[in-house]
Amino acid sequence: MSEGTTPFLELDGITKKFGNFTAVSDIDLSIREGEFFTLVGPSGSGKTTMIRMLVGMERPTSGEMRLRGQVLNGVPANKRPTCMVFQSLALFPHKSVGENIEFAMKIARVDTARRRRRVEELLTQLRLPLDCYDKGVHQCSGGERQRIALARALAFNPEILFFDEPLSALDFRLRKALEKELKDIHRETGKTFVYITHSLEEAMVMSDRIGIMKDGRIVQVGTPNDIYNKPVNEFVAKFMGEVNALEVEAAGEGAVRSKVTGDTYRVGALPAGFTAGFLIIRPEVMKIGKAAAPLPNRIRGVVFNDYALGSRIQYQVRSAANSDHWLVERLQDEAYEGQLGDSVDIGWRPEDSIVLSE
């Protein structure tokens, strides 16, 4: 069966209430077989509740979840063909690494020799040393424990693997390395991965598709490119990182007017029926100094801060007219030549801006 033709995991009006509080509100979502799907949202957006319902640790208040057409709602966690890697990893502290990984197979009464063989396969696949079989899980490093938790879930041979922010407690470098490894493992196993995180950056690196959650609802679903280039609203645009966002209203064909300053800016195309909304300009499309001079959208301002971001430099520019702040990011080799305190032009091409209806 080819991807996309058979419905795989479908959510239909899923709602979860805790007393008077609605954690997840009327969610419709369809997840394809074999994809790496990530739910992203700030804390309190309902993503953890979502994943807990999907694995069977919470029951939806209303709505239906179906896996290959079979209703999942009343199926307890231990009867579902799904498995989760926990945020805390939830390894069994009283069992060795090997016993942790083979747990699901022991429950399924797989014989000892086959269990052992499968554990060794998984250890190899996840680049864990074979001799850690008898080690206690507390003797292992943070990165090793992540891999053990993943191996334990893979040993269950689930149809869908869920991940509840398992990388959030790790330091930056290890997290980056494991993000890529996870993507490799997704490709090697061909299983459906559903991942939740509060970091859109992390989601971008790994996912085939991303769902953005806010206040218990899904705001946008799309590929990383869609989310980045065509955010549906200001929330999604700002969630990606720091952006320049202006409240604007329509000002004729291909132009918007700032509600704050009254300045008019050229834009690519206005969304159909646009009257008022936001103009979003990402810091990395902003030009500064000589490069800004020929651009139709220009602002005069003073450079009052610069931050090194590693590969890029971010400038904060205070506009001369009304002292609002603009962010400009340039690569190191096209850095601004002038000094802090200089008066300078900044600008952007109309087609690099994004116009969002309210």
Next chain:
Amino acid sequence: MNWFRQPGVAAALPAAIFLLVGFAGPLLMVFGYSFMPEKTFTLDQAPTFENYISVVTDSYYISFTWSITLAILTVFLLFPICYPIAYGMAKLFGRWANLVTALIAVPLLISENIRLFGWVLVLLKNGILDGALQSLFGISVSGMLYTVPAIVLGLVYVYLPFMLFPLVIGISMIPDAVKEAAADLGANRWQVFREVELPLAMPGILIGCILTFVLVLGSLAESKILGGQAIVMIADDVESAFTFAQNWPKGSVLSVLLIVLSGLIVFTLFRRIDLDQVIGRR
């Protein structure tokens, strides 16, 4: 004299002296008296094993057997009674857990003997239970007091907190996510209990079991107050040897044997299960 200047040593000294004089000293004396001839009151006589031999010849092993049997029985009754309550207190009752704790702990403020005499009034012929049943339903249950079941009831009642509270601590140490993970990997409730909950609660379970076992082994009041002449427990024998019979060496032998027995059980149990490994420190 440098070691003496260390603050740790200096701070520990008063307690150490107190323990030496008040605990280790008397224990050593009891050990010494156990080798003295019968009915003597000094430690300067020729040592002898006659007291140890008399334990077997004078049938003291019967009261030993009763003590051990009742201790085992109490542990086996208390564990299933306390586990569900402890589970509720650790995981389910929420803010009501404090109330349950208070309800169980408050009776401890009253002397054990007084509480046991309360049970005497309940179980007595024409007492609270018997009288009530007679007047309400015409049933008589007059023969309850001064039986082994009455003793067991008293033991279970008195030592319940000593099983319960270690269990609460043991069960509350189990992270919920670990149990959820086991269920997620296919384990049913019983398998989650056996594979995860039980081993992770084991430190609390062991401490609760050992505590109740050792306390029942040395218990006296329950068998005397609720059991009357039904049976004699070993602590009873120790007491009469030291008081009524004025036979310190006999009392000392029984004490030494009781201490050795408790010690053996405690140490073998604690060694069989590596507490550090169970808690996950290694």
